[in-house]
Amino acid sequence: MIKLGVEDIEGGYRGGRFGEATRTPAPVARNVDVHVSATWPVSATASSQYGLSSWQAPQACGRPKVWPRSGDVPGAWAPRKKTSPVEWLEVRFDPGPPTEVIRVFETCGPGAVYAVTVDSGGGFEVVWLGPPNTKLGSTAQLLDVRLPKPQPVHEVRVYIDNTFSKWSEIDSIARLSSGAPVALDTKRTHPSTEREPAGARRYTPRQIEGIDSLVDSRGVWPISARASSEYNAGSWSAAQMVGRPKVWPRGGDRRGAWAPKMRRSADEWVEATFPRETPPTRAIRIFETCAPGSTVEVRIGTEAGLERVWQGAREEHGSREARVLEVDLPSLRRVDRVWCRIDNTGPRWSEIDSIALLTPPRRTMHDGVPRGSAYRSGADRTLRERLMRGFDGKPLGRGSRYTFFEMMSHDWRARWRGTWPASARASSSYGGYWGAGHATGSPGLYPVSGDLPGAWAPREREKGVDWLELAFDALEPVRTIRVFETYGAGATFAVTVIHGRGESLVWQDAPAPVSGAQVLEIELPRPQRIEGVCVYVDNAIPGWPQIDTVGLLEG
Numbered sequence: 001m002i003k004l005g006v007e008d009i010e011g012g013y014r015g016g017r018f019g020e021a022t023r024t025p026a027p028v029a030r031n032v033d034v035h036v037s038a039t040w041p042v043s044a045t046a047s048s049q050y051g052l053s054s055w056q057a058p059q060a061c062g063r064p065k066v067w068p069r070s071g072d073v074p075g076a077w078a079p080r081k082k083t084s085p086v087e088w089l090e091v092r093f094d095p096g097p098p099t100e101v102i103r104v105f106e107t108c109g110p111g112a113v114y115a116v117t118v119d120s121g122g123g124f125e126v127v128w129l130g131p132p133n134t135k136l137g138s139t140a141q142l143l144d145v146r147l148p149k150p151q152p153v154h155e156v157r158v159y160i161d162n163t164f165s166k167w168s169e170i171d172s173i174a175r176l177s178s179g180a181p182v183a184l185d186t187k188r189t190h191p192s193t194e195r196e197p198a199g200a201r202r203y204t205p206r207q208i209e210g211i212d213s214l215v216d217s218r219g220v221w222p223i224s225a226r227a228s229s230e231y232n233a234g235s236w237s238a239a240q241m242v243g244r245p246k247v248w249p250r251g252g253d254r255r256g257a258w259a260p261k262m263r264r265s266a267d268e269w270v271e272a273t274f275p276r277e278t279p280p281t282r283a284i285r286i287f288e289t290c291a292p293g294s295t296v297e298v299r300i301g302t303e304a305g306l307e308r309v310w311q312g313a314r315e316e317h318g319s320r321e322a323r324v325l326e327v328d329l330p331s332l333r334r335v336d337r338v339w340c341r342i343d344n345t346g347p348r349w350s351e352i353d354s355i356a357l358l359t360p361p362r363r364t365m366h367d368g369v370p371r372g373s374a375y376r377s378g379a380d381r382t383l384r385e386r387l388m389r390g391f392d393g394k395p396l397g398r399g400s401r402y403t404f405f406e407m408m409s410h411d412w413r414a415r416w417r418g419t420w421p422a423s424a425r426a427s428s429s430y431g432g433y434w435g436a437g438h439a440t441g442s443p444g445l446y447p448v449s450g451d452l453p454g455a456w457a458p459r460e461r462e463k464g465v466d467w468l469e470l471a472f473d474a475l476e477p478v479r480t481i482r483v484f485e486t487y488g489a490g491a492t493f494a495v496t497v498i499h500g501r502g503e504s505l506v507w508q509d510a511p512a513p514v515s516g517a518q519v520l521e522i523e524l525p526r527p528q529r530i531e532g533v534c535v536y537v538d539n540a541i542p543g544w545p546q547i548d549t550v551g552l553l554e555g
Contacts, residue, residue, distance in 0.1 A: 009117070010086060012161060013131055013161055017130050017131075019116075019148075021146065022143075022144050025136075026067065026068035026140040027068075030068060033242070033243055034064075035174075035243035037177045038221065039093060039177065039221070040218070040244075042061060042092060044089065045089075046077060047079065047087045047089075048079045050079060054435070055076065056423070056437045057423065058437075059075055059077050060172050061091070062172065062214045063217040064105050064171040066140075070140040072166075072169065073108070076107050076108065076169040076172075077169060077170050077171075079168065085161075087159075088158060089158050089170055091173045093154060095154075095279040096152075096153075096175060096220055096279065098150035098151055099147060099152070101145065102145040102147070102174075102176075103143070103145075103174040103175075104144075105171035106140060106142075106169070106171075107140040108138075108140075108167050108168065109160075110136045110138075111133035111135070111136040112132055112161050113143055113159065114129065114131065115129050115159040116158050119154050119157075127147055132161040144176075158170065200310045200325060200326065200328070202292065202315070202324070203323065205324075209427065209428075211385060213427070215285070216245050218356070219359075220275065220278050221242070222242050222273060222354065222355055225241040225270065227271070229260045229261035229268060230261060238270060241272055242272075242354075245287045245353040246353060247353045248287045248353050248354075251289050253348070253349050257287075257351040258353075259351045260350065266343075267343065268341075273337045274335065274338075281329060281334070281357045281358065282360050283328045283358040284309075284326070284327045284355065284356070284357060285324050285326050287352065288322060288325060289352070290348060290351035291351065292323030294343050295325050295340050295342060296311065296312055297312075298310040298325075299338070302334060306339060309327060314343040314345070322353075383503055383505060391493040391508060391509070391511065393510075396505060399495075399520060401520050403514075407518075407519050415443050415447075418551035418552055419554070420549060421533075421549060422471055423471045424456070426469065429457070434453060435456065438454050439468055440549065448486065449515075449517035456546060458537070460539070465538060466537055468535045469533070472531065476529075477528055478552045478553065479524055479527045479554065480523055481522040481552060482552075483521075483522075484517070484548040484549050485520065485547055487545065488541070488543035488544050488546060489517060489545075490513040490518065491539065493511045494535075495507045495534070496534045498530060498532035499528065503534065533550050533552070
């Protein structure tokens with residue numbers, strides 16, 4: 001491969017060709033399941049981005065939102081300006097199996113991509129270079145770049161020639177793994193060895209999205225599947241479990257998930273196979289979309305054979321809401337298949353949408369500061385689950401709330417002083433002018449208060465707990481965090497910091513609703529380098545909590 005040279009790539013296309021790539025228009029690609037063997041980005045940055053919400057770089061995280069549609073549609077990344085010489089989009093992935101193909105979803109201005117680079121741990125390298133193509137029309141395109149050989153890929157950066165007459169927009173970027181399905185004995189189920197049972201929990205869509213907003217994209221997905229029986233060879237066959245979920249987060253008897261041949265048929269089983277050389281797995285997610293609670297046993301296939309990692313009783317859930325069963329493994333294991341026993345004795349069809357393997361989040365070093373995926377496991381996830389239940393009555397840390405006039409006396413430069421967020425995501429967003437992206441940068445509303453566009457607001461008012469997570473590019477140690485609340489002030493009850501070791505709670509106290517805007521100032525016990533801040537708001541109190549931004553002050 002050619003070593004990446006800034007002067008050769010970032011200055012625009014200067015001629016030449018390198019690598020192997022094909023473009024496929026959406027009407028042709030409709031006949032192909034573009035999600036098979038694909039893994040999706042967990043974070044994204046860009047040279048620039050349009051607006052504060054619908055076309056930001058984080059829109060490229062997870063599975064495509066616009067594809068196979070074409071045009072200037074919210075949900076894809078777009079650069080700040082319609083025409084500028086060169087722009088780039090960079091996405092990061094959790095660990096996965098060796099990558100064979102990089103797939104770029106061009107949904108507006110297709111043909112603008114002229115270079116694709118990948119980082120396998122030793123810096124970016126060019127894997128494809130070619131002239132921009134202005135003759136592809138307006139139809140969305142898949143750009144498939146084949147790597148010279150299968151290799152681990154941690155990050156992908158795509159360069160576009162932004163001199164086209166149309167906006168150049170990218171919906172998402174996928175890694176396509178190598179590895180054929182493992183040969184299976186289809187005549188019998190497999191013996192298993194007994195191991196210490198793993199922990200398991202079931203989540204509703206709202207609960208799991210509060211923990212991991214990329215739940216239906218994160219992980220390694222099946223490349224083949226089989227079952228004890230199937231309702232038909234089409235819409236409810238075992239093959240429906242291949243790739244990412246198609247029904248989730250919807251629940252009920254829907255096409256796109258596996259269903260057994262008969263209802264009330266006692267025990268059934270499903271088995272999903274994953275790419276070879278998948279990194280060690282820390283957890284398994286099983287997407288139950290009809291009759292959730294039917295999965296009663298989970299086994300994993302390793303070099304030692306099938307091992308039982310969890311067993312439980314059938315659960316009956318009164319609603320038709322889907323569930324995801326997450327099984328934590330006792331230790332990291334290399335998994336090539338997952339076998340599930342289904343108790344099909346209930347009144348409704350037992351249906352499984354898909355199964356995912358979760359690998360440990362990757363952390364890279366950037367100028368000495370660890371940087372990792374937004375989803376964390378173990379103690380971090382337990383902390384987030386606890387905070388999603390609200391304030392537990394145990395105050396922690398040093399925090400002060402200031403009205404506008406009090407802050408003017410305390411620090412009249414509060415609106416301008418500090419380091420501001422570079423990107424943001426949330427458990428939910430009202431959308432439009434109240435999306436999470438509006439919480440980036442310096443204050444846009446403060447000290448003005450009220451239900452005004454330009455601040456983040458959760459999707460619904462007076463309902464449960466929501467969180468806003470912000471990422472920073474700052475590298476200096478931080479001593480103070482400031483949360484600018486412009487509506488429903490006082491709803492913030494907890495603040496955590498995200499660093500190389502995970503997520504830590506630095507402040508919590510009972511919500512204290514007030515009228516008008518206010519600043520919550522939190523003093524850390526000692527200066528520390530942090531990557532992000534997560535703010536938890538009690539959205540059950542009257543009003544509609546809204547946050548303008550969060551600032552960091554160096555220690």
